[in-house]
Amino acid sequence: SAVISQKPSRDICQRGTSLTIQCQVDSQVTMMFWYRQQPGQSLTLIATANQGSEATYESGFVIDKFPISRPNLTFSTLTVSNMSPEDSSIYLCSAGGGRIDNEQFFGPGTRLTVL
Amino acid sequence: ELKVEQNPLFLSMQEGKNYTIYCNYSTTSDRLYWYRQDPGKSLESLFVLLSNGAVKQEGRLMASLDTKARLSTLHITAAVHDLSATYFCAVGGIMNRDDKIIFGKGTRLHILP
Numbered sequence: 001s002a003v004i005s006q007k008p009s010r011d012i013c014q015r016g017t018s019l020t021i022q023c024q025v026d027s028q029v030t031m032m033f034w035y036r037q038q039p040g041q042s043l044t045l046i047a048t049a050n051q052g053s054e055a056t057y058e059s060g061f062v063i064d065k066f067p068i069s070r071p072n073l074t075f076s077t078l079t080v081s082n083m084s085p086e087d088s089s090i091y092l093c094s095a096g097g098g099r100i101d102n103e104q105f106f107g108p109g110t111r112l113t114v115l
Numbered sequence: 116e117l118k119v120e121q122n123p124l125f126l127s128m129q130e131g132k133n134y135t136i137y138c139n140y141s142t143t144s145d146r147l148y149w150y151r152q153d154p155g156k157s158l159e160s161l162f163v164l165l166s167n168g169a170v171k172q173e174g175r176l177m178a179s180l181d182t183k184a185r186l187s188t189l190h191i192t193a194a195v196h197d198l199s200a201t202y203f204c205a206v207g208g209i210m211n212r213d214d215k216i217i218f219g220k221g222t223r224l225h226i227l228p
Contacts, residue, residue, distance in 0.1 A: 042221050102163050103148075104148065104160070106157045107157060108156075109157050
């Protein structure tokens with residue numbers, strides 16, 4: 001199984017600022033993803049982080065608000081830009097999945113509070 | 116639009132009892148995942164089911180998949196308090212998107228000692 005770490009684990013930010021979340025996987029994986037989870041809710045896929053190309057965003061999420069980088073097969077970043085209180089949530093990185101890896105593993109999450 | 120429906124969404128049960136969580140999905144899929152999430156924690160992968168009729172068991176948990184009925188079940192046998200958590204099913208390999216998986220709303224399981 002893949003071990004995934006995220007930094008920071010939590011942060012409190014001011015409205016209008018941006019936060020970059022880092023995700024590191026301990027092995028090379030084909031796919032990496034970013035999810036958002038509101039407290040007590042299910043997970044919503046934000047985007048698939050593609051290595052060497054632009055991320056694939058889901059409906060309702062745009063690159064200007066959530067720019068994503070994936071410079072190699074083990075690392076990705078998600079930036080939450082121009083934050084508002086509505087962006088307060090847990091952001092989870094995951095890796096694996098698909099027909100190659102099948103199993104998809106999740107990082108510990110980043111708890112973001114926007115004041 | 117793909118829908119993944121779990122039921123029940125909340126379940127309170129006594130230790131030692133058996134129960135089943137159901138996961139229905141609305142479109143063809145080739146992968147079905149079950150995850151466990153403890154409060155304040157991330158998701159723990161429990162099972163990945165890849166084919167019709169697949170059955171996997173780990174301890175008191177057993178998951179099965181019926182792709183024709185678009186139904187997966189997570190059966191709990193002789194529940195113990197340590198199994199209290201939220202359980203999510205998720206569906207992958209849909210709409211020609213190998214990468215995308217869609218989560219159900221989760222079943223919050225509370226096992227009374």
